Amino acid sequence: MQIHATAIVHPGAKLAEDVVVGPFCLVGEHVSIGKGTKLLSHVTVDGWTEIGERNELHPFSSIGGPPQHLGYKGEPTRVVIGDDNILREYVTVNRATVQGGGLTSVGNKNFLMAYVHVAHDCRLGNQLILANAASLAGHITIGDHAIIGGLTGVHQFVRIGAYAMVGGCCGVVQDVPPFTRAAGGYRSKLYGLNSIGxxxxxxxxxxxxxxxxxxxxxxxxxxxxxxxxxxxxxxxxxxxxxxxxxxxxxxxxxxxxxxxxxxxxxxxxxx
The missing domain is CATH 1.20.1180.10 (Udp N-acetylglucosamine O-acyltransferase, C-terminal domain)
Known part of the structure; x- marks a missing residue:
């Protein structure tokens, strides 16, 4: 285990032997981090958060913070992140609410680019790409292999199906079925199949x-x-x-x- 002298790791946190915690990182009491995961620098992991193996968390990412929800009263809700994910600079993944089932989850082999926001109670599948500043409201579900374009906002409770592709700079206010493409301004529309994908x-x-x-x-x-x-x-x-x-x-x-x-x-x- 490599913990930089400037990092603060709570004695109650559970870190695998080869976890790397870089300069000025903060790891909270109820955090569990699997082997091979790297917190590069200035990363905060807090709350009841479980992070799997071989993940890369880049500077100023914040994982497991409380949900941005007025009904949250400090309950021990969770964030679970799988294996082999890359979370770039300033990514935020908030823990869940009791009302939403108590779990925010991110699967395996996902690439969350800079400034991506994953709100409370979201459920993300595997091998997703979320481009810069894509923002997910609460209770969103995304199927495997989907792509979300940069600067796109997704309305709460929306579902995006497996292998779907959503363009950049648009608002997604209704469900996007599997295998399809969606794009276009405030209220995105379907543009046929994601055939190339x-x-x-x-x-x-x-x-x-x-x-x-x-x-x-x-x-x-x-x-x-x-x-x-x-x-x-x-x-x-x-x-x-x-x-x-x-x-x-x-x-x-x-x-x-x-x-x-x-x-x-x-x-x-x-x-």
Whole structure:
């Protein structure tokens, strides 16, 4: 274990033997940090926080601070961060509220760029990229392999599905289904499939073709959501990717982001 002379580590904290705690870091009493994790400098880890193995926390990141929620009364709610994550400068991850289930979680192999904010009760999956100053309000869920653009704000309780891509400088106020792209100003809209991203993740042309057909049926043919889901289940009843979208849609509480017209949405899907 390497703890710099200027760092303050509470005697009650649990650190693996090879954890590195750099200059001017602060580690609180109820913190647990797994092997190979590095706190580079000026990092604060507080609250009831568990950080896994081989993570990199860059200067001025703040993990496990109290939620920015007027109902919070000091309860021992938690932050759990998995393995192999990179949290760049000034990233904040707040602990949860009792009302939200008591847990804010970040999975494995995620890249949170500078100034990203993860609010109370968020649940982040694996292998995500959140670009600079992306801001998540409370109770947000993000599926695996999603990308969130810089300076984008996501409204509380919104869900973003696996393999989705959200552009920069936009507001996300409704759910973004798996495999899709969303962008555009205050109220982002769907712009077709995240086809380039899917190919990069090894999706075959056949899988992408099926998803495109399902997308057209669900979002571009003018059906009401319940009717579109019913039609898609009948047409694609043996397709696991489509089933994932339909299950996601059926569980929505804030509604699904609307899709723009076909010609606009397909502009760069063949790139």
């Amino acid at each position: 899917l190919r990069r993740h090894g999706f075959s042309g056949e899988r992408i073709s099926v998803l495109k057909k399902a997308y057209d049926l669900l979002f571009r043919q003018g059906h009401r959501s319940a009717e579109a889901i019913k039609l898609a289940r009948a047409e694609f009843n043996d397709q696991a990717d489509v089933a994932q979208i339909l299950t996601f849609m059926e569980a929505t509480k804030r509604g699904i982001s609307r899709s723009i017209g076909k010609d606009q949405g397909d502009e760069d899907e063949s790139a």
